[in-house]
Amino acid sequence: MAESRADNDVYVVEPLLPQRLRRPSDLLRFITTLMVLGVVILLALVAKQTLIGLEADVKGGAELVPLLSRIAAFLGGAAVLVVPAAFAVERVFHRDGLRVAEGLIAAIIGMAGSFLLGQWLVGGNLDDLRVLLTGDRDIEPLNTLLTSVVAYATAVRISRRPTWRILMWTTIALYILAFFSGRQITIPSAIVTVVVGMAIGYATLYGVGSPNTRPPGSAVVSALRKLSFAVVSARRVEDDHQGSRRYAIGLKDGSSLDVTVLDRDRQVAGLPYRLWRRIRLNSETRRRAIRSLRAELEREALMAYAAQAAGASTPRLLGTSEIGTEAALLAYEHIETRPLDEVPDTEIDDELLAQIWEQVELLQIQRLAHRRLTGDSIHLDRDGRVVLTDARSGEIAAGDLLLRLDVAQLLTYLALRVGAERSVRAAAAVMGPEALAAAMPLLQRIALTRETRSALAKQKHLLATLREQIVALKPSGTVEEVRLERFRPRTLITIIASTIAAYILLSQLSQVDVYKVITTANWAWSGLALVAAFVSFVAAALMLRGFVPEPLPLWRTVLVQFASSFVKLVTPPAVGGVAINTRYLQKRGITPASAVASVGASQLIMLVFHIALLLLFAYITGSTTATSFTPSRGLVVALLAIALLVVVVLGVPPVRRMVTSRLRKLFGNVLPRLLDVLQSPLKMIEAGVGTLMITIAFVACLYACVSAFGGEISFTAVAVVYLTANAIGSAAPTPGGLGAVEAALVLALIAAGVPQAVATSAVLLYRLLTFWLPVLPGWASFTYLQRHESL
Structure with a gap:
């Protein structure tokens, strides 16, 4: 610990502040420039012909005004060296030579890095990129001087000085114009050079760190004295959950203050997570990803004053102030409290629960959303009264959704502490059953704070238990479903996988x-x-129909299967059909548990048939036409590797438990449903015939497609090909197994002795008939069934 001295001999007890900091903002800017660099290169490769035409136009214009080009060349070439040197002299006179040294380090790294990268490209690596950057001329792929100048300008933070910033970028623009008109640089090379220079500059700043501009505790004391507080002692305490500094301040009259300091460089802390939440969640629930220091100060102050006006028990905000240009403070009255997280569960009685909900009700009456009702923001004073803290996350004039989110968050947190039944009962006694019924759709993991979501990992069924308690409290309530997420992570995975699959498919189509x-x-x-x-x-x-004891109309059930082919456009193959069939059965009056069990039973028997038929056809193929269908060594190695991977994965206890629990949930009620089916011989025959017909129909379709192009292969070999490829396609996360099915079918047919051109054409026709062609009637069926409330 160190002590910094303030005015009137007040010593601030705080850790020694580091002289240099690695600012998260520099790392974020570095990552952003790398992303921009990748986008620029991709766009330039796509628009190569347009850039060539633009370069020719600019060259022609430069030849029309040669004098202007020479003036630009002279001014740009001279100023690109003079301006950085002048800025360095100005900084040295202001005793800021360390910043100039950082800029020089960045300039040296920029020059060396661009030179080495250029030599690597000229050496024959990534020939397309070399041609793009050089125009296939004998020039540098990256201009070393320009890279070093941009890196220098970025590292010395010249962008914070408006006059110098305009002068610097005007100079760079003249330099680029001069070299471009002289055919010494291309447009892509100029853009890439600038972006690479900026990336090197930000990387240098983050690597060597920046001077610590955070005001020390003595500056905090000085700011408090300007607010007329007679400070006699100051001590740094633990930072809050957002990383803001906190100080315990003693005053001359014996009272105390709790001071929170907002540092400018901390404003982007946790920004990637906030951006992810902002993109993923709907606009009504998300918070602003980043705010200015002033906006953050005003937001917290406004929420604190509003909570006081609402009559809620919160620490009174006594003053606010900026501390120079790099920080601001909020001074609260000090109340001796302890957070609810430190209170044993046994001490949380019904009276305390009622107090907590009464405080939340006061906020909700005035349309104030707290947004962080957790154990570290709910405190108890010495008399056991509830005090709410952490107003920075709150919202004034909050909408209904935010208020309901607060109820859902507090319900969940208290249920983690005292159980779902007590949490719901205490909330209902204060807020009323209607408020809990309105909050029930928001009992979703995504709606809760990070700490609460982590705690839920140990009590996975708690949210379901809370919903059951609320339904038991108000069984007649009808509440609309609320979707908080724009998309789920698995949707993003599906999109990425679909993009890759589309690329694979297009590469296949390009050969046909x-x-x-x-x-x-x-x-x-x-x-x-x-x-x-x-x-x-x-x-x-x-x-x-065979796996559902209840009667189902045949042709409407056929329409449901067509509708599932439409849904497969946006879902993996094994997901869309299960969801559509389950929904259809529920609409037919079958209970959800029985519907899931019926579909699960059909999937389980389908899997058994699939494996049995694969073994049967493989045996027939191997015994009759072994010479025409001999798997390659690579295929055998791949199958052995997959088998080994399955054994290893299932040998890990946590993974094995996860798989078995998932299977138990899916097939837990399957056996009773199968016993119901076994009691009806007609249902058994219908189920068996339908299951067998599906496989035979698809195999016959693929066999006919191969034969349509003159391919010669046995029916049993086609069956092995289909059954193998279908298993791979079902495991793929892409819609309808797009890409994976095509690749697996083509490779398997080629391994079976079918020429590549015939195999590719046959698979294209097969997928056209089984995947793409049913989409239109599937959409019509889906619309028809929805209109008639069958889905």
């Missing part, structure tokens, strides 16, 4: 003449393939 595929295919075999594709939908309907 689609017009030739359509015109050269044997129409008789193609018609047979179309019939087989249609039969697969009828078979799926029969399979579902």
Whole structure:
């Protein structure tokens, strides 16, 4: 610990402040420039011809006004060295030579880095990028002088000085114009050089750190004295959850203050997480990703004054002040309290729970949302009264959704401490059953604070228990579902996987003449393939009917299967069909548990049939046509590797428990449902025939597609190909197994002895008939079923 002396011999007890800091903002800017660099290169590669035409136009214009080009060349070449030197002299006169030294380090790194990168590109690495940056001329891919100048300007933070900033960027623009008109640099090279220079500058700033401009405790004391507080002691205490400094201040009259200091360089702390939440959540629930220091100060002060006016028990805000340009403070009256997190669960009685909810009710009456009702913001004073702290996260004039979020958050936190039943009962006694029913749809993990979400990992069923308690309290309540997320992480994974799959699919299509595929295919075999594709939908309907003891209309069930083909456009193959069928059964009056069990039973039997048929056809193929279908060594190694991976994964106890729990949830009620089906021989026959027909129909469709292009392969070999590729496609996270199914089918057909051109054409026709063609009737079926309330 160190002591810093303030006016009138007041010593501030605080840790010695570091002389240099690695600012999160510099790291964030470095990452941003790298992302911009990647986008610029990709766009430049795509728009290569446009850039070539633009370069020719500028060259022609420069030749029309040669004098102007020479003036720009002279001014740019001279000023690009003079301006940085002048800025360095000015900083040295102001005793800021350390900043100039940082700039020189960045300039040296920029020059060396751009030179080495240029030599690497000229050496034949990434030839397309070299041509893009040099125009296939004998010039530098990256201008070393410009890179070092930009890196220098970034590292000395010249952008914070408006006059120097305008002068510097005008100089850089003249330099680029001069070199561009002289064909010594290209447009992509100029942009990439500037971005690389900025990235090096920010990396240097973050690497060596920046001078610590945070005002010390003595400056805090001076600011408090300007607010007429007679400070006699000051001590730094633990920072708050957002990383803001806090001080315990003693006053001359014996009272105390709790002072929170907002540092400018901390404003971007945790910004990636806040940006992720801002993108992921709907606009009504998200918070601003970043605010200015002034805006943060005003926000917290306004919320504190509003809470006081509402009559809530909160520490009184006694004063606010800026501390120079780099920090601001808020001075609260000191109240001896302890956070609820430090209170044992046994001491949280019903009276204390009622007090907590009464304080929240006072805020809600005045439309104030606290936004952080956790154990570190709910305190108890010496008399056991509840005190709410941490007003910075709050919202004034809050909408209904934010107020309901507060109720959901507090319900969950207290349930973690005292149980769901007591939490709901205490809330209902104060807020009323209607308020809890309104908050019930918001009992979602995504709506809760990070600390609460972490605690829920140990009590996974708590939210469901809370909902059950609220429903028991108000069973007749009807509340609309609230969706807080714009998208889920798995949706993002699906989008990325779909992009990769589309790339794979397009690369396959580029090898095929689609017009030739359509015109050269044997129409008789193609018609047979179309019939087989249609039969697969009828078979799926029969399979579902067979596993549901209750009667289902055949053709409406067929329409449901077509509707699932439409849904597969946006969901993985194994997900869309299950969801649509389950929804359909529920609409037919079947209970949710029975509907899930029926669909689960069909999926389980389908899996058993799939494995059995794969083994059967593989045995037949191996015994009759072994020479025509011999798997490659690479395929065998891949299968062995997959088998080994499965064994290893299932050998890890946590993973094994996770898999078994998921399977138990999916197939937990399957056995009773299967016993119901076994009691009806007709249902057993319908289920078995439907399950078998699905596989046979798809195999027949693929066989007809191969035959349509003159491919010679046995039906059993096609069955092995289909069953293997379908397993891979079902595991793929892309919609309908897009990309994975095509690749697996083509590779398997080639391994079976089908020529690559025939295999690719056959798979293209097969996917057209089974995946793309049913989309339009699937959409019509989906719309029809929704209109008639069958989905």
